[in-house]
Amino acid sequence: MNELLLVVTIAGERVALPAAAVESVVELDTLIPVPRAAPHVAGLSALRSRVLTVIDCKRSLELGESDRSDGIREAAVVDFDGHHYALIVDLVEDVVEALSDATPVRAAMGAGWERVCGGMVDTETGPLLLVDVAALIAGTAEAKAA
Amino acid sequence: MDDLIADFVAECREMLEALGGEIVAWESEPDDRARLDSIFRFVHTVKGNCGFFDFPRLESLSHAAEDALADVRAGRRHPDGQLVSAVLAIIDRIAEMVAAIEAGEEMPGGDDSALIHALAPGADGPAAPAVATAAEGHARPASAPRTIRLSVELLDRVMSTVSDMVLARNELARRLRESPTDVSVDGAFERLSAIIADMRDAITRTRMQRIENLFVGLPRMVRDLSAELGKQVLVDIEGGDVELDREMIEMIRDPLTHIIRNAVDHGIEKPADRLKAGKREIGILAVSARQSGNQILIDIHDDGRGIDGKKLVVKALDVGLLEKDDAAKLSHREQLALIFEAGLSTAKAVTSISGRGVGMDVVRSNVERIGGIVEVDSRVGEGTRMTLRVPLTLTIIPALTVSIDGQHFAIPRSAIEEIVRANGESVTLEHLGGAGVATIRGRRVPEVSLAKILGIETAIDPRDRTLIVLRPAGGDVYALSVDRIHDHEELVVKPAAPAVMATGLYAGTTLADDGSPILLFDPAGLAQVGGVKLEAQERSTRIAEGPAAVVSKATAVLLFRALDGSRRAVRLAVVDRIEEAPVSAVRQAAGQVRVQLGEAILPLAGATGAELGEGKVRLFRLNDGVHEIGYAFAEVIDFAAIDNDVIHADRPGEISGVSLIGGEPAELVDAHWLFANHVGAAARTSEQLVCRLPSDDPWMQNMLRPIVEAAGYRVVGDEHESNADLVIAAQGSEVPVDASNKTIWLRTEPEAAGKKDESIYRYDRAGLLMALKTANAGRGN
Numbered sequence: 001m002n003e004l005l006l007v008v009t010i011a012g013e014r015v016a017l018p019a020a021a022v023e024s025v026v027e028l029d030t031l032i033p034v035p036r037a038a039p040h041v042a043g044l045s046a047l048r049s050r051v052l053t054v055i056d057c058k059r060s061l062e063l064g065e066s067d068r069s070d071g072i073r074e075a076a077v078v079d080f081d082g083h084h085y086a087l088i089v090d091l092v093e094d095v096v097e098a099l100s101d102a103t104p105v106r107a108a109m110g111a112g113w114e115r116v117c118g119g120m121v122d123t124e125t126g127p128l129l130l131v132d133v134a135a136l137i138a139g140t141a142e143a144k145a146a
Numbered sequence: 147m148d149d150l151i152a153d154f155v156a157e158c159r160e161m162l163e164a165l166g167g168e169i170v171a172w173e174s175e176p177d178d179r180a181r182l183d184s185i186f187r188f189v190h191t192v193k194g195n196c197g198f199f200d201f202p203r204l205e206s207l208s209h210a211a212e213d214a215l216a217d218v219r220a221g222r223r224h225p226d227g228q229l230v231s232a233v234l235a236i237i238d239r240i241a242e243m244v245a246a247i248e249a250g251e252e253m254p255g256g257d258d259s260a261l262i263h264a265l266a267p268g269a270d271g272p273a274a275p276a277v278a279t280a281a282e283g284h285a286r287p288a289s290a291p292r293t294i295r296l297s298v299e300l301l302d303r304v305m306s307t308v309s310d311m312v313l314a315r316n317e318l319a320r321r322l323r324e325s326p327t328d329v330s331v332d333g334a335f336e337r338l339s340a341i342i343a344d345m346r347d348a349i350t351r352t353r354m355q356r357i358e359n360l361f362v363g364l365p366r367m368v369r370d371l372s373a374e375l376g377k378q379v380l381v382d383i384e385g386g387d388v389e390l391d392r393e394m395i396e397m398i399r400d401p402l403t404h405i406i407r408n409a410v411d412h413g414i415e416k417p418a419d420r421l422k423a424g425k426r427e428i429g430i431l432a433v434s435a436r437q438s439g440n441q442i443l444i445d446i447h448d449d450g451r452g453i454d455g456k457k458l459v460v461k462a463l464d465v466g467l468l469e470k471d472d473a474a475k476l477s478h479r480e481q482l483a484l485i486f487e488a489g490l491s492t493a494k495a496v497t498s499i500s501g502r503g504v505g506m507d508v509v510r511s512n513v514e515r516i517g518g519i520v521e522v523d524s525r526v527g528e529g530t531r532m533t534l535r536v537p538l539t540l541t542i543i544p545a546l547t548v549s550i551d552g553q554h555f556a557i558p559r560s561a562i563e564e565i566v567r568a569n570g571e572s573v574t575l576e577h578l579g580g581a582g583v584a585t586i587r588g589r590r591v592p593e594v595s596l597a598k599i600l601g602i603e604t605a606i607d608p609r610d611r612t613l614i615v616l617r618p619a620g621g622d623v624y625a626l627s628v629d630r631i632h633d634h635e636e637l638v639v640k641p642a643a644p645a646v647m648a649t650g651l652y653a654g655t656t657l658a659d660d661g662s663p664i665l666l667f668d669p670a671g672l673a674q675v676g677g678v679k680l681e682a683q684e685r686s687t688r689i690a691e692g693p694a695a696v697v698s699k700a701t702a703v704l705l706f707r708a709l710d711g712s713r714r715a716v717r718l719a720v721v722d723r724i725e726e727a728p729v730s731a732v733r734q735a736a737g738q739v740r741v742q743l744g745e746a747i748l749p750l751a752g753a754t755g756a757e758l759g760e761g762k763v764r765l766f767r768l769n770d771g772v773h774e775i776g777y778a779f780a781e782v783i784d785f786a787a788i789d790n791d792v793i794h795a796d797r798p799g800e801i802s803g804v805s806l807i808g809g810e811p812a813e814l815v816d817a818h819w820l821f822a823n824h825v826g827a828a829a830r831t832s833e834q835l836v837c838r839l840p841s842d843d844p845w846m847q848n849m850l851r852p853i854v855e856a857a858g859y860r861v862v863g864d865e866h867e868s869n870a871d872l873v874i875a876a877q878g879s880e881v882p883v884d885a886s887n888k889t890i891w892l893r894t895e896p897e898a899a900g901k902k903d904e905s906i907y908r909y910d911r912a913g914l915l916m917a918l919k920t921a922n923a924g925r926g927n
Contacts, residue, residue: 032553032663035599035649035651036651037645038648046657051642052663053642053643053645083641083643085643137643
């Protein structure tokens with residue numbers, strides 16, 4: 001049985017998240033900023049009685065800030081290390097089946113992508129970058145230091 | 147179906163267990179109605195349930211027993227020994243069958259008709275031996291308690307669902323408020339609310355665990371440690387049944403372990419040393435837990451060598467933690483508190499067990515992280531007591547919500563000392579080199595702006611903000627300025643994600659009533675990020691500010707309008723009660739205005755120079771414990787507290803000073819003067835001794851002055867020219883020494899600095915009075 005992947009767009013790039021890690025896809029409306037937190041922490045939101053820590057994937061990849069002017073963002077909710085995170089993405093596309101195991105990407109990528117890269121997987125729509133959710137949540141090296 | 151059967155079995159077993167004693171008692175006393183009733187209830191329940199399940203044998207047995215017992219209850223039949231045996235035999239058989247059902251076995255064989263037949267009046271006794279063996283065989287399962295194991299995740303899910311429910315209820319409550327609703331809807335909603343509240347309580351309790359779980363490993367740990375160190379330690383554990391949130395238990399495991407390791411390693415001496423010191427060879431380590439309000443106190447007490455505060459100070463000076471000037475001012479407790487400083491360890495050598503200089507500071511920060519406090523008290527040679535105070539639960543914290551630029555935050559209420567307005571009368575805000583200093587009723591505390599810490603712009607003028615005086619766990623005061631304060635709320639707090647915690651500002655997250663997330667601040671973290679120099683600041687100011695802090699404790703007063711129309715206040719403590727007397731009861735007698743109240747005649751104050759008019763006069767009955775006087779007034783305005791500075795009157799008199807109460811000045815009635823003049827007038831000497839008190843010291847003026855005056859002195863300020871018979875000064879202050887008079891030095895700490903220290907602890911009333919008296923006597927000679 002092949003792994004299921006959630007295909008999302010981050011910073012204009014189609015990438016895959018392991019579907020098993022994703023609990024749900026939600027539209028965030030309220031976003032409470034967390035002053036002094038690392039820049040990729042966009043804020044907090046609530047999903048039912050759970051507090052979601054909202055991660056701006058674009059910021060985490062050091063590719064600029066997601067446009068939140070329309071107030072509503074699509075986000076993938078993941079449960080990592082006992083905490084719930086909402087990963088803001090540009091667009092949630094579809095769930096597809098992985099046709100191969102993840103293989104290392106040998107081409108040079110941007111620094112941000114390099115950091116969150118969990119390998120490359122083949123799908124029906126071509127190869128996709130598999131994103132390491134933990135690395136995405138951890139953010140940049142400076143964020144970790146802070 | 148299986149679940150229902152399991153429930154039935156569990157219920158039967160529970161009842162059988164409860165009946166165990168009843169049956170025996172009923173056998174000896176068949177007339178006991180209460181026991182009969184409980185046995186009847188049992189067979190009745192069994193019968194009822196059997197009809198639902200397909201257990202015909204159980205049903206017929208219980209039915210027969212019920213019939214027989216019903217006859218007894220109705221008085222149609224007398225319970226004789228034969229009937230009792232027959233019923234007991236049936237109950238035993240039921241127990242057998244229930245056990246078989248539970249085990250999923252075949253029903254025990256045998257014919258029940260003999261048992262049923264035995265119930266009939268005049269029948270022969272049943273085959274008792276057979277029953278006895280059957281009962282023995284199944285004694286074991288009947289004693290198992292009725293508990294189930296649940297996964298913690300499931301409990302957490304239930305907890306979270308209940309939280310959801312509370313939120314949904316709050317939402318509904320808001321909607322109901324907005325639209326006019328039927329009374330019946332409101333009633334139903336109220337009931338729902340109450341049920342949800344109950345449920346929340348119950349589910350919170352399921353998260354509780356006995357602290358025993360934490361204590362159970364201690365004896366073994368201490369045993370191993372003491373064996374390794376060649377010591378003998380006896381562990382005495384108490385209060386294991388105190389319940390604590392299971393998360394909290396995990397959080398205090400490490401700090402507790404560390405403290406105990408320290409106690410065994412550094413505290414308790416080797417047996418030979420103990421004998422030398424005149425103690426028993428075996429050291430005692432007492433660990434106890436108890437609940438106090440919504441806190442749990444865990445005491446770890448050893449009877450070892452104790453902590454030498456002075457050594458700690460020397461050490462702290464060595465490593466540069468402390469300035470020499472500050473060191474001299476430390477109180478005993480503060481000296482001991484140095485043990486929690488990073489990089490300080492009194493151990494002579496680093497051992498494998500503790501004493502690497504990273505210990506107590508970690509303990510303190512761990513305890514504070516969960517909103518707790520760790521305190522230390524120790525006497526050299528006698529032992530050390532460490533006290534951990536931790537909140538009962540991590541999850542529900544009383545908090546104050548505040549806002550800055552429209553965003554809400556919560557502050558744990560336990561850290562809040564007081565809340566003042568930045569533009570209040572008793573508050574001044576100054577900026578020194580960009581740093582804020584707030585002076586609140588004479589006490590200087592560093593002020594940090596929340597907006598600045600958070601990097602948020604706010605449109606609110608600093609003057610219009612509110613200052614929250616915070617004392618984070620550990621005891622370092624600072625003032626936090628916020629835009630606005632909102633509500634006191636009980637918040638269900640959850641740990642925040644690591645990325646949020648990394649800021650060091652927050653203790654967790656929570657959800658507001660409207661379902662939006664709120665961040666809960668960590669007061670110690672705020673101070674740290676805000677750049678408040680906590681430890682150093684606190685140490686240097688706590689001593690100097692001691693007196694002010696005492697005064698600033700608000701005094702409850704009764705605000706009233708005097709007969710002459712002036713606004714006055716009298717300390718609530720001296721007012722016994724309010725009375726009403728006819729004006730005719732007030733008369734001039736024996737050189738004073740007096741009032742007759744029932745049997746008593748009291749001197750009346752407050753009525754001088756005022757027309758009493760007709761009818762009735764209202765008066766306070768003031769009591770100093772021995773004498774009573776009346777104080778006439780026009781009307782009571784309010785209860786209030788003096789929280790502003792008191793401007794003292796120049797001369798002693800009926801009015802001791804003026805203070806702003808409720809935004810308007812009010813005269814403070816000097817009860818001491820009243821009593822002195824109205825009651826003790828005769829006792830006064832014509833020539834009063836003069837005592838000089840520093841006039842700029844509020845403690846002296848407010849607290850000490852009445853005592854000195856009561857001792858018969860006339861009090862003058864230090865600007866007073868004339869010779870004083872007695873000078874009272876704070877230890878360390880500069881007072882011109884005059885050979886002709888006597889000086890009493892007061893110190894702020896209970897312990898004397900040394901043998902030569904002749905100063906008196908300022909709350910040592912007996913010592914003070916004695917000194918005042920001796921000074922007085924010296925003059926008399």
